[in-house]
Amino acid sequence: MCDLLQIKGLAKTFNRGTPNEKSALANINLVVDDGDFITMIGGNGAGKSTLLNCVAGVYPPDAGEIRIDEVNVTRWSEYRRAVYLGRVFQDPMMGTAADMTIKENLALARRRGQRRTLRWGVTAGEHEKYREMLGELELGLESRLTGKVGLLSGGQRQALTLLMAILKTPKLLLLDEHTAALDPKTADKVLDLTNRFIQADKLTTMMVTHNMRHALQLGNRLLMMHEGRIVVDVRGEDKRRLKVDDLLQLFERASGRQLDNDRMLLS
């Protein structure tokens, strides 16, 4: 197994030199193996989103190095890194273009990382293929290929964004609380789908969640962040044996205080 993602000495401080200065990431070191499915937890403001955003190139880091598939992408802008990455965001509005049709959104995603040419934006063959894929989601989207994405429900949009993220197989899939804005039933459905896609393509994945049950159930490795650091990193057999109580203890030992976070779901 080779290292798919290597992060060395990554640091990020927002609003440096102002009264609002906030250290979001402090010296992060992380190696993600090819095929790892990592679940990430941590309290509000722990730095989970910032870490994912630094990997995706949304913010330039203050220090450190990021390598994807051995390529140093630290100085690459967001759009260039997209060639490696599939991403789904917390906000269902963020991953799709509301004014465009489902088909057009999928066609944009299928060409991720490619030069946009003057060829037709959606070819005839794509239509049938998309219909099949949407059919497998079982959300009734296959009959709405030419309908505007803005008319879909949050859950439908997240499922579509997920499909868009894996349509062109990414080296690394980044999921930032992608089910947090959905009602529990829909969230489970989208999560199911996520797991299915990840297993089917053996996708290397980093998934942030506030749901401890999900974090424990899914994936082969679990990271816990606290105040800009990775404080817990368990994998394989150790992770499989992990219980919610163990997680709480690990958190207390790492942070020196009780877990008092409403958003960390223990259910």
Next chain:
Amino acid sequence: MGQILTAAVALGLLWSIMVIGVYITYRVLDIADLTVEGSITLGAAICTSMIRAGWSPVVGTALAFGAGMLAGLATGALHTKLKIPALLSGILTMIALWSVNLRVMGSANVSILRMPTLFTFIQRFGVSRYFSWIILGGLLALALVTALYWFFGTELGSAIRATGSNPNMVRAQGVHTDNMVIIGLMISNGLVALSGALIGQSQSFADIQMGMGSIVIGLASLIVGEVLFGKRGFYMRLLSVALGAIIYRIIIALVMELGMNPNDLKLFTALTVAAALSVPYLSAAVRVKRKPAGAARV
């Protein structure tokens, strides 16, 4: 009355190309671009000055289009590379173009009376003045609508449309959104300058002030077109905003005929736009009151 209507339709067709340009920025890119106030004059200034200097009107018109694209490039660079807000970027280019246009024309206006224009080519076949505008303006508008429909259906065009809808998503799909905005602004201002070149030739005259208020005329036409002819399909949308330009001219001709003081025209247009801009909001508010939308669940 027939003559007045013909003139209004003819002028509307020449302006329709400008309105299509405004549509690209205002609706597709979701940017209110004030560059157009300068680029419409730029087009007229370049085209009339070239004709005056003995160049063919075809060359003058083509160069006007190219110059308009450069104006769009300037605004796009200010906005995307230097991170100046879009509205302000447009204003900066517009102000800069005032000086550029004076340089191009050498004075505050240029007359090309009795010199060849694209329209005199057509008039040679025995066509009247207004009908020459209608023929050329109509053909060009139709050709441009078709070309733009094709372009915005390509991979590149889709990426530009998506950038106007959700730049975050487009970046995540590996598209350099800055470039998409710049290309859109270039096409838009190229069209506006082309329209300016046609207007300049139609009146055999270019004037440093002719762009003043043109963004408002453009928006008025755009909204009139959308309200009257609906928004179904991209081709129909482009056609309807072009038609809006004609309707707008007819409305103006009618109110003038009814005895409105020409000095009040700008006030009238501004009020029309304010009213039209509020139509979508007001009608949505009415709809919401009538039936609360039920959110679909997965």
